[in-house]
Amino acid sequence: MGKKIKKEVEPPPKDVFDPLMIESKKAATVVLMLRSPEEEILAKACEAIYKFALKGEENKATLLELGAVEPLTKLLTHEDKIVRRNATMIFGILASNNDVKKLLRELDVMNSVIAQLAPEEEVVIHEFASLCLANMSAEYPVIQLLALKTLGVITNDKESRTMLRDNQGLDHLIKILETKELNDLHIEALAVIANCLEDMDTMVQIQQTGGLKKLLSFAENSTIPDIQKNAAKAITKAAYDPENRKLFHEQEVEKCLVALLGSENDGTKIAASQAISAMCENSGSKDFFNNQGIPQLIQLLKSDNEEVREAAALALANLTTCNPANANAAAEADGIDPLINVLSSKRDGAIANAATVLTNMAMQEPLRLNIQNHDIMHAIISPLRSANTVVQSKAALAVAATACDVEARTELRNSGGLEPLVELLRSKNDEVRKHASWAVMVCAGDELTANELCRLGALDILEEVNLSGTRRNKFSEAAYNKLLNNNLSLKYSQTGYLSSSNIINDGFYDYGRINPGTKLLPLKELCLQEPSDLRAVLLINSKSDV
Template sequence: QVVNISREVPPFDPISIESKKAATVVLMLNSPEEEVLAKACDAIYKFASKGDENKVTLLSLGAVEPLFKLVSHEDPLVRRNAIMVFGIMASNNDVRKLLRELDVTNSVIARLAPEEDIVVHEFASLCLAHMAVEYTIVQLLALKTFGVISNDRETRIILRENQGLDHLFKILETKEFNDLHVEALAVVANCLEDVDTMQLLQQTGGLKKLLSFAEMSTIPDIQKNAAKAITKAAYDPENRKILHEEEIEKCLITLLGTDNDGAKAAASQAISAMCENLASKDAFRVQGIPQLVQLLSSENEAVKEAAAIALADLTTASPNNASAVAEAEGIEPLINVLSAKRDGTVANAATVLTNMATQEPLRLSIHGIMNVIVEPLQSTNSLVQSKAALTVAAFGCDADARTELRNASGLEPLVKLLHSKNDEVRRNACWAVMVCASDELTAVELCRLGALDILEEINLSTGRKNNFSEGALDKLLDNNLSQKYSQVGYLSSSNIITDGFYDYGQVKPGVKLLSLEELSIQELNDHRAIILVNAKLPEV
């Protein structure tokens, strides 16, 4: 067939383009020139008008996708000619199928706007009329509409009272309607937020059907949306109780083992939501925790983050679950993800390790964490800073861990966090300093880095002072007696002087106390003598 596109298209000058192959004109649909696009659409319209065979030819040549883009083109003439093609091509069944997949309905409806040309209105209506021949399009549009309006509680009540849930479940139970299942499930997800709906579904067996449907489905979007529906519902305590009674934990553990990353992440989020129910928290211990530990090594960052959040919620206030993480060989992957890309992953991995550290046997089995925690301490994210400081506080009670932190240059970023304007970050940093100041070497190094001055400043402010700032200051001084004596002028009965103590004399506020090494290299002067206590015999 000869396709002639030499017709004049005002306001452009006539351009004569003739081709014996429709493929050539289809290629022109990707042109950056509006005049070429308008003429190409016009030629394709004439070609498609000659019969169904030509429509199939255009479909096979890939004309539908570029035409779909042109339906929303900024040039009104290009838009008009493109919608004219759609209007007649939609009469073909195969074309309609592709149009459904491309989800063209909203774009075509937009062409019915009052400012559009009457010809555009005519062909847009024709396209919608062809699409509506198949009633499942109609259903899809209805479900999408319900998906939006069912976010409103009053609408959900009306839907329930008019047996809307029955119709939704009929769609879900019909295999032939599998192209509608995702949208139907989205509406059900919104309805599950209401306790009344949840109770009704439990009584009628609908909830059990829904969970079975999610568990058995092989469609990733359905698995993902089912998990999201559970997450929405689980925000309500009564709903959590009902979901636990229906053994929701088994369904979510199954979804953790799917091949789809979206479903895994959504299932992990649902587990986090269900953790508010203590019985559910225990139910995930045997099978759920080992699977979540495996997900920490996922290449997908969203999955990794969701797994870390779930483990953080599972181990909070649950020593048994913390032990289960260790038994599932979760220590190494948790330490590894402290260097992950996402702040949420890092913060929650730190939380899990902190939860594990409350048990001494577990804490002693975790090695190398202070080397890795230095990077999160230097994060710009306040949540990561807070959780990292808390981790230092949890592990800093061991002398080896403090030595490790000192050697990894971790004390400096910790001291910097004392300046934070975020109350929680500052509080946890004070806590960590208080714990780490338990030995003289660390206390002296913290003082050298300026921790003492910052803490004194914090304690003078009623707004910045916290439960640990005064304790941290006292601990720093009690483990750096030379500093304490020079600063406050006295020692308490519990302060035991050991070799290496020296009396420099009273130092003025803000003046740094020099170390013995720094003092020893100074030349003799007429200042007050420095008294050094050292009972050891000098080495020969």
């Protein structure tokens, strides 16, 4: 065997660089290398620049001054994957510098960065391309704005809200609200928070982390009307849940809402009033607004804006329902006149709400007398004639609550209010028919009004209603009986008996039994009939003809 000859190691080519070690003083040299046509040199230069940029903001600024950004942008689309990857990593770091971001916008590199998110690229490229886009989006407010608008849509879904919460999305949203420089994003951020607050778990989390108190403080102290309005809307949406209302009450949300009532912006006033309406389901909140809130809402009833008046009236309706103290507070705040004025509003909701407040007030006799002195019987006629069934129902209920004495009923009768009330007995709406029957029952408390109601056909309509298995109700039956007690001749003919409280006076006549649905002829018509062999009509008349 021949002796092996040791192969000599060839020296490295003279035109190949040794591994690069970079210090800040050599940065300019490496930046120049970014223009090299050699892929290996480009990859090494990018790696060195990446490490250099990681050391801090000063180095990023240095790279910008040395002109590194422009050649690096060209490397984002380089054929070599390693060069492309290293360039993307550099931009993920450099893009946090404001001056670099400004230049990148001018160079229009967003499409090149987005292209790095292609599925076939490495995960590390995806990560640094995403980092670059995230850093860039903070001067691109339009990107953040679109992101928030997108979140505003997808967080209508419960699962999406959960994902946002689990990924600390709420913390980021609160930080946006706390950053004055991002005030153009506050409205959209609030819209997302409003959706999230519908979930009890989210509400608890934001309350435990102090975010809820920040949100309320932000809403109260903001000087931007749309932000205050959206904050109030967020509270309204969340307050439909009883547990959320409880948490809001613990955070003294009422103080924030009362402050918003004083806004100069009508939209904010409306939103705050609606939030108060929602919070009224909490008894503690309802009590809070007794001294703070009700006086301000009364003032809003005088607004020139019909929507403001409607929202304020709704809040007052909810506050005074089943709460005599709040009804009294509304009266003490001089609320009767404004409420009666709202009965002539152009908005059905405002009319219905005002009628509800007046009904709630009238449950207390001193307040009822005060309401009667403000011409309620004349003001309620227009709502009784409304085509809206809710307004009809609430107006009839207001009559039932206020026509409790002869004077009030006389005023209603003289004002022409009985006719539209009787017409409501024909309504196909169960609630309207029930409340109208209730009002007729109250108005039939004196003979003159009862006779006028009968003349207008109330008795006939009620008789027809009570013959129906689906349309009758306990109030239609009670109203019919009350009217019969003021028409004893008809009662005796229909039922065959009178109660011990039915006092027969002159003019009572016994025609004999008639079947339900049969009309009893008036005495005047009977007197005009010729004598016959039919049963005699017996007339009570104690007065002497002499």
